[in-house]
Every structure is written in structure tokens, then in C-alpha cells.
Amino acid sequence: MNKKNDQTSSTELKIFEAAREVFQAKGLEGARMQEIADRAEINKSLLHYYYRSKDKLFEKVYQLSIIRVIPQIVSLLNQDLPLEDKLRNFIDKYLEIIIANPDIPLFILHELNKNPTRLKTFMLNEIGKKITPFLEQLREESRKGNTVDLPAEQILVNIMSMIIFPFIGRPVFQTIFEMDDAAFEQFIYERKKTLPDFIVQSVMK
């Protein structure tokens, strides 16, 4: 579409980055245009000059947050690998992506829950249709008796839950286990080492 206009100005980028941080921390309704402007160190009216409205700015941030992360993850399931190797690789890389973007899961899911049809087509095409080969691989291995006897969807949900949820539940876990930030980081580091084994042992026979 816009081939020539990829020299997005540095102001525009600074605004976008600031908006990403504020929206991810506070959500659409909790975010303030003034706070975004302050963090970007620009005048508030420049927000409107570049993005017209809060909703439009949010939409860009939201879509890019998803588009930058989802395809990366889905592609991990479409490599030509034996199930166990694929699982280990998937878990490892997925964790790395979340560690680099720990606020994104809750951000995406909170906004999606307020409006469940948002991005429906995107998700169906970019995730739904692209994971069917992996689900088929799971079913194939199940027929061969190589995995636990469970529908492929349940297995995938179990795996994704254990990867993602610790980051969403972080404030709870950190409090009840009395971990400071460093301890939580250590907890995640430990998880990165142990989770692949745990999942492989749980899923494969």
C-alpha cells in the first residue's frame, strides 16, 4: 500500500513506542493521552497530528503488538520436525518471546475480552488455519500411541497455558511465594530449563 512512506519520522516512532508502553500498562481506557505525550517527550497535540485520535492510535498499537508476535509463534509449529523436537523448540522460543514482551499476553486478552470479535478474521487466518497441520501431527502421533490419549486441542491448550499463564499471574505468584523481582526472574529462568522436559514427559509416552 504505502511503499514510499516508510521513512516514518522519529517523532512518530517515539509516540508509537510511548503509546505502546502506556496502553500495555493501563489498557485503552486507563491510558491518558497526556501520559503518552509526556513519555514521548512531545506536545500533546502532536499525538493528534500523527494519529488523529486516541482510538486510532490504540488500534495501531494493538494490531502491531499482535502481528509482531503471533506469526513468529505460529511458524514454530509449522517446521518439519518430529513432535518432541518441535515441542521443545516451541516452548523454548515461545518463552523467549514472552520474556521479551511480558505485558503483551494480558494486554491482548483483556482487550479481546471486552470485544471478543475484534481481530476474529485475523486470528482465524493467521492462527486457526495455520495450526491445523500441527493438530494433525498430534492426532497422528496419538493414533500411533506415542502421546497421551487426549484431543489435540486439549493438549495444545495445556501447553499454551503453562507457557503463558505464569506471566499473567505474576503479581499473584510473586506475592504468595514471597519473591522479589530478582527471585521471579530466577523462577522464570528455572522454568525455561524445566518446562520442556515436563511438557514432553506429560504429553508423550
Place this chain on the structure above:
Amino acid sequence: MNKKNDQTSSTELKIFEAAREVFQAKGLEGARMQEIADRAEINKSLLHYYYRSKDKLFEKVYQLSIIRVIPQIVSLLNQDLPLEDKLRNFIDKYLEIIIANPDIPLFILHELNKNPTRLKTFMLNEIGKKITPFLEQLREESRKGNTVDLPAEQILVNIMSMIIFPFIGRPVFQTIFEMDDAAFEQFIYERKKTLPDFIVQSVMK
């Protein structure tokens, strides 16, 4: 404290129930006092008559949402049962509680993430201190070689992830698996039957 004043008026209850629904669906900042009033079928100014301010109303809703659910769950871990029985019972009852209150996990965690110190004391006393016996039980069984070789905290996080996350990620899962509401309900029903076995087999040797 207030022993006599437990004849909370029906208007007050209608407001509270409406507020619970709206806050859980939209969050603190996304909720509108007008929408709460509409849903409760009362005049907007009555909200202030009974609860003074939006923040105070929210605080009541938020605390009661948590207090009604957390102690129930924690107590399941403090029964005098062998590990396997306790796990099966915990998973089954926890799922039932969430099925009855599917919006609560995301609601709690979204607000907690915006303000991580909120309810810290409550969580530490009502969860943190009360789960240490269970963690100890896990460690004891681990020493005996009856469980997978993993820190107790990691095991508990794995279990809670698989119980809770499907509800938080519902819009995603429903879309990518092309499930309508009935199909998702069926998916959860299936999960209730299969998850205890899956977790027991994963955790215990």
C-alpha cells in the same frame, strides 16, 4: 463490625450486582456509572447515595469478588488427604468455581497488574501462608520419589495455569478452534473429565 445493618436494601444489592457485571466486563476505567445504573434499573444518583463514589463501589466489588472465591480454593489444599486425592479434588472443585465465575480471573489479574501492590497483605495472609503446608506435602512426596523432580512452586504454577488459563484465553481458543459458545462449553466439560488424570499423570510417578 456492622452486625445490625445486614438488612442491605434490595436497591443496594441490585446496584452491587449490576456493578459487579459491568466492572468485570469492562474493568474499572472502562465501566460507566450510567451503564451500572441502567443495568440496575435505578437512577444514577442512587449509586452515589449508596456507595459515595465510583472508586468505593469498585473497591467493594473487587474485594468481594476475591474474598468469595479465594478462601474456597485455598481450603481445598488444606484438607488431610493423600496427594493424588487432593489434586483430583482441587482440580475438580476449582474448575467448578471458575465455571460459575468465568470472568473473575481476568478481572482480578488485569486490575492487579495495573496496581501490583493492591491486596498484597490479603494475598500473603490468605493464600501465601495457607499454602505452605501443601507445598511441604509436595516436597515430602518428591523426597520419597513419588512426584516429578521439580520445585513445588513450579508444579503448583503448572497446575493453576492449566486450570485457569483456558477461561482467560477463551476468545482466542474459541476463534482458532472455530468453536461456538456451545462447543466451548463442551470443550470445558471434556476438560473437567480429562484434566485431573492428565495432571496426576504428569506430576506423580
Place this chain on the structure above:
DNA sequence: GTCTATATAACGATAGAC
């Protein structure tokens, strides 16, 4: 492109009649 100043709208909150 960037700023100051200001318009406009939304929302929470209050006053006061009944």
C-alpha cells in the same frame, strides 16, 4: 512539524425538591 490556547464532550459527583 511543533507549539499555545481553547473548544467540546463525557463523566463523576452534588444540590435540592419530593
Place this chain on the structure above:
DNA sequence: GTCTATCGTTATATAGAC
């Protein structure tokens, strides 16, 4: 207790100078 009418504040958005 419940209503109508209205206030005061805050936040988004725009106008216009530079």
C-alpha cells in the same frame, strides 16, 4: 430513598500562530 437538574473536572480534540 428516589428523582431532576446541574455543577465541576478531566480528557479528547481542534484552531491557529509560528
